[in-house]
Amino acid sequence: MRDVRCKRGVNVDSYHHLVMAKVQARISMTKAQRGQKVKKYNVQSLENKEVKQALRNKIIELNESPSAFEESLKGIEKQWSTCEKIMKEAAESVIGMQRPPQRNDWFDDECAEVTSLKNKAYKNMIAKKNTRWAREEYQRRRYEEKKIHRRKKKETWKRLMEDIKEAGR
Numbered sequence: 001m002r003d004v005r006c007k008r009g010v011n012v013d014s015y016h017h018l019v020m021a022k023v024q025a026r027i028s029m030t031k032a033q034r035g036q037k038v039k040k041y042n043v044q045s046l047e048n049k050e051v052k053q054a055l056r057n058k059i060i061e062l063n064e065s066p067s068a069f070e071e072s073l074k075g076i077e078k079q080w081s082t083c084e085k086i087m088k089e090a091a092e093s094v095i096g097m098q099r100p101p102q103r104n105d106w107f108d109d110e111c112a113e114v115t116s117l118k119n120k121a122y123k124n125m126i127a128k129k130n131t132r133w134a135r136e137e138y139q140r141r142r143y144e145e146k147k148i149h150r151r152k153k154k155e156t157w158k159r160l161m162e163d164i165k166e167a168g169r
Helices: 044-045 048-063 066-072 076-094 111-128 132-168
Strands: 003-007 020-022
Touching: 044 048, 044 076, 111 132
Parallel strands: none
Antiparallel strands: 003 020
């Protein structure tokens, strides 16, 4: 909504007033599919000269293959799709894909292990029709997980505050 106005003078034979609104709609060209994450290439590795040269060599090698030559004779669309396929294949094999950034600095192997144990206890509780022993085991594992997560978060915040104090001096 960009602008909303109430037109009081317009007679619409009612006690209500006419409301006019200007709406701006953004239309996306690409439709994002749910559940699919965007894969990014690890372009930071191209700063290394050996990796850069290996990528060039792989592109040249794939471009000189007989199948690439045959497809390039079939028209501009085929040439473009061949070029795109060669570049993607070379980039995936040489530089690889970028890992998603870790959101939490405090979440480490110990946290992952405790979370895994808690998840196993939960699945066990569900499988055993919620028996008292299974429920108590799950609650105990959940308590341990939360305790470790709180401790790790607290340590991380403490380190961050110390770094800020050091930077301020």
